[in-house]
Amino acid sequence: MSLPRLLSPFAALVAVFGAFALMFAAVPAASASDCGSISDSDDRNLCRAISKKNASDCGSIGDSDKRNYCRAVVKGNRSDCGSISDSDLRNRCRAEAGGSSSDCGSISDSDQRNLCRARSKGNASDCGSISDSDLRNYCRATVKKSSSDCGSIRDSDLRNRCRAESR
Numbered sequence: 001m002s003l004p005r006l007l008s009p010f011a012a013l014v015a016v017f018g019a020f021a022l023m024f025a026a027v028p029a030a031s032a033s034d035c036g037s038i039s040d041s042d043d044r045n046l047c048r049a050i051s052k053k054n055a056s057d058c059g060s061i062g063d064s065d066k067r068n069y070c071r072a073v074v075k076g077n078r079s080d081c082g083s084i085s086d087s088d089l090r091n092r093c094r095a096e097a098g099g100s101s102s103d104c105g106s107i108s109d110s111d112q113r114n115l116c117r118a119r120s121k122g123n124a125s126d127c128g129s130i131s132d133s134d135l136r137n138y139c140r141a142t143v144k145k146s147s148s149d150c151g152s153i154r155d156s157d158l159r160n161r162c163r164a165e166s167r
Helices: 003-025 032-037 041-052 055-060 064-075 078-083 087-096 110-121 124-129 133-144 147-152 156-165
Strands: none
Touching: 032 041, 032 156, 041 055, 041 064, 041 156, 055 064, 064 078, 064 087, 078 087, 087 110, 110 124, 110 133, 124 133, 133 147, 133 156, 147 156
């Protein structure tokens, strides 16, 4: 086999890897640092704890319902959801901390209910029934674990949270 015949497949392989590298370079890496721009301190700390999967970071959250939600979801422990007074957040917590999509059924807001179902089932196609486009894109990105849908979110806090949680 001649040298040019060997180089041709090698050159093609280099070109393919180069194309992939350029594709991924265009999407910024998501991390807990994306949470730093979120204006509400409790939401910022919740974002950091969830993106780092570190329950000790939940202690910085002032709102007790959000703090308990954070601990339950990060640790994957449904029993921590029981002390949450907001029933919608409690049901979402149960679903996201190891429960099932049936826990989402009694969430009053339809978009939040659909988000809960999609995330608990891990099915991005379920995000299509969410009417709010920002929340729909957040849902798709976090279920698929791909930040590509985050860029079209208009709300900057949700966009940053999306980038942090979609990795």
